[in-house]
Amino acid sequence: MTTMTEASVREFKMPDVGEGLTEAEILKWYVQVGDTVTDGQVVCEVETAKAAVELPIPYDGVVRELRFAEGTTVDVGTAIIAVDVSGGAAPEPSPAAPAEPAEEAEPQGRTPVLVGYGVAASSTKRRPRKGPEVAVAAAPAELNGHGPAAPAPLKERPLAKPPVRKLAKDLGVDLARVTPSGPDGIITREDVHAAVAPAETVVEAPAPAAVPAPAPAVAGYDAARETRIPVKGVRKATAQAMIGSAFTAPHVTEFVTVDVTRTMKLVEELKQDREFQGLRVNPLLLVAKALLVAIKRNPEVNASWDEAAQEIVLKHYVNLGIAAATPRGLIVPNIKDAQDKTLPQLSAALGELVTTAREGKTSPAAMQGGTVTITNVGVFGVDTGTPILNPGESAILAVGAIKLQPWVHKGKVKPRQVTTLALSFDHRLVDGELGSKVLADVAAILEQPKRLISWA
Numbered sequence: 001m002t003t004m005t006e007a008s009v010r011e012f013k014m015p016d017v018g019e020g021l022t023e024a025e026i027l028k029w030y031v032q033v034g035d036t037v038t039d040g041q042v043v044c045e046v047e048t049a050k051a052a053v054e055l056p057i058p059y060d061g062v063v064r065e066l067r068f069a070e071g072t073t074v075d076v077g078t079a080i081i082a083v084d085v086s087g088g089a090a091p092e093p094s095p096a097a098p099a100e101p102a103e104e105a106e107p108q109g110r111t112p113v114l115v116g117y118g119v120a121a122s123s124t125k126r127r128p129r130k131g132p133e134v135a136v137a138a139a140p141a142e143l144n145g146h147g148p149a150a151p152a153p154l155k156e157r158p159l160a161k162p163p164v165r166k167l168a169k170d171l172g173v174d175l176a177r178v179t180p181s182g183p184d185g186i187i188t189r190e191d192v193h194a195a196v197a198p199a200e201t202v203v204e205a206p207a208p209a210a211v212p213a214p215a216p217a218v219a220g221y222d223a224a225r226e227t228r229i230p231v232k233g234v235r236k237a238t239a240q241a242m243i244g245s246a247f248t249a250p251h252v253t254e255f256v257t258v259d260v261t262r263t264m265k266l267v268e269e270l271k272q273d274r275e276f277q278g279l280r281v282n283p284l285l286l287v288a289k290a291l292l293v294a295i296k297r298n299p300e301v302n303a304s305w306d307e308a309a310q311e312i313v314l315k316h317y318v319n320l321g322i323a324a325a326t327p328r329g330l331i332v333p334n335i336k337d338a339q340d341k342t343l344p345q346l347s348a349a350l351g352e353l354v355t356t357a358r359e360g361k362t363s364p365a366a367m368q369g370g371t372v373t374i375t376n377v378g379v380f381g382v383d384t385g386t387p388i389l390n391p392g393e394s395a396i397l398a399v400g401a402i403k404l405q406p407w408v409h410k411g412k413v414k415p416r417q418v419t420t421l422a423l424s425f426d427h428r429l430v431d432g433e434l435g436s437k438v439l440a441d442v443a444a445i446l447e448q449p450k451r452l453i454s455w456a
Contacts, residue, residue, distance in 0.1 A: 008086035010059055011079035014046070024048045025073045025232060026080065035063045043081060046074075047232075051362045052328065061085035069184055071161065073232065160187040161230065168192045245391045249305070249426040253386040254435055258443040259407055261417040266449045275344050280351035284322075284376050286449060287399050287442070288346060291374060292318060292339055293455050294441035301438050302371050303394050305428050312429045321373035321390060322350065324357035332390055333362045334370040378402060384420040394430055397442065398422040419446075 014024055024046040031043045042054045043063075061083035068074055158175040160168070164187055168175050171192060178195045180187040231239065263286050270281045295302050295318055302315045320338035324331055333356070335341070335349045356362050373396040377385050384400035400420040407416035423439040445451045 012081045014074045016076045052360045245389050252427045253424040255422050256443045257420045259416045260446045263446045264417045279347040290442045290445035294438045298438050315371045319369050319371045321370035323375035333366040384422045387424050395425040
């Protein structure tokens with residue numbers, strides 16, 4: 001007879017780790033069935049549309065079930081792990097034991113530690129798992145006898161990876177009618193093609209109508225020479241945001257080429273300054289400061305467009321976004337209240353932002369609320385570009401590569417450090433005059449950095 005009651009099992013649900021997110025992909029499990037976990041211990045890493053986040057478990061106990069495999073996308077609010085909090089030994093499975101109704105139980109002295117976290121009110125909500133050979137209408141005895149080795153979502157949604165779902169969509173195949181052959185009841189490409197094959201043999205004259213138009217392209221896919229990468233997580237969110245921005249805000253981009261020789265000399269001087277010891281000092285630091293000063297001189301550029309209210313919202317703070325390329329895609333974390341930071345504080349904030357982004361630990365909160373952005377394409381040797389605005393922002397500054405070029409300086413042609421800046425802005429709230437003033441101010445400061453003192 002088992003010593004574990006259903007009431008002792010706690011189900012940890014996928015929380016909303018961002019603002020309004022609806023799903024997240026399980027990247028990695030840090031625990032296995034049978035492991036002992038403690039309150040606050042990280043049990044898995046998930047990727048949302050904004051960032052990768054580690055999830056801590058909110059109670060002590062023994063892991064009894066991992067509901068989803070790594071690589072599975074799970075809806076927010078769905079239980080992902082079951083933990084026995086009774087403190088007893090691991091029970092022996094007893095399929096013949098009758099199920100007893102469980103009473104509602106809440107964690108003692110515990111409040112949710114994550115937004116969207118919730119504990120199952122009753123263990124009777126735990127539905128039995130379906131394997132690949134268990135029918136939906138199976139008898140309760142058959143379901144209760146099925147172990148936790150083949151978990152499936154609580155929702156009646158077939159298990160399949162994004163490329164397989166796309167294939168099914170292109171071929172017009174309903175995944176709910178496909179018999180899975182993969183591990184843990186996952187539908188494979190072969191399963192989808194097998195579901196299409198019978199239909200093709202039955203249809204006679206009107207056969208082309210039975211197969212959607214995209215089918216030939218999928219059939220011609222050369223697995224040996226091509227690779228299909230599912231668009232999800234950060235990359236999917238970035239793509240959707242850029243489409244929304246490009247076709248909502250009327251973009252205008254202006255350019256200026258500027259001699260930054262004095263700025264480069266100042267960078268070298270600051271590296272030797274004791275106040276900047278241990279801090280990241282580079283041209284981007286002075287570009288960021290120059291943009292903040294330009295915004296202070298032209299505050300109307302720091303705004304957003306409220307379509308619903310038909311209003312321009314002026315921001316009296318600057319959350320400065322810095323575009324960062326990461327293995328998971330482009331993200332734009334921002335430095336909160338950057339306008340109030342001294343140069344050393346801004347340097348420290350930039351260093352922390354870059355390090356966190358490279359490690360893939362940027363939080364969703366760090367990528368929300370940006371007002372203006374800088375993208376440094378110069379690190380890739382690119383002269384400049386026409387950047388697309390982040391949704392909800394009014395301007396984005398692209399910084400090109402700094403190169404030694406012939407330049408007319410004091411009436412003579414000399415080799416000087418030169419770069420090209422590009423400012424894209426939303427023409428609904430930033431007209432040509434305002435955009436030009438901002439760009440000209442940034443250029444003037446980088447040409448004569450001493451203006452940072454007189455203009456700041």
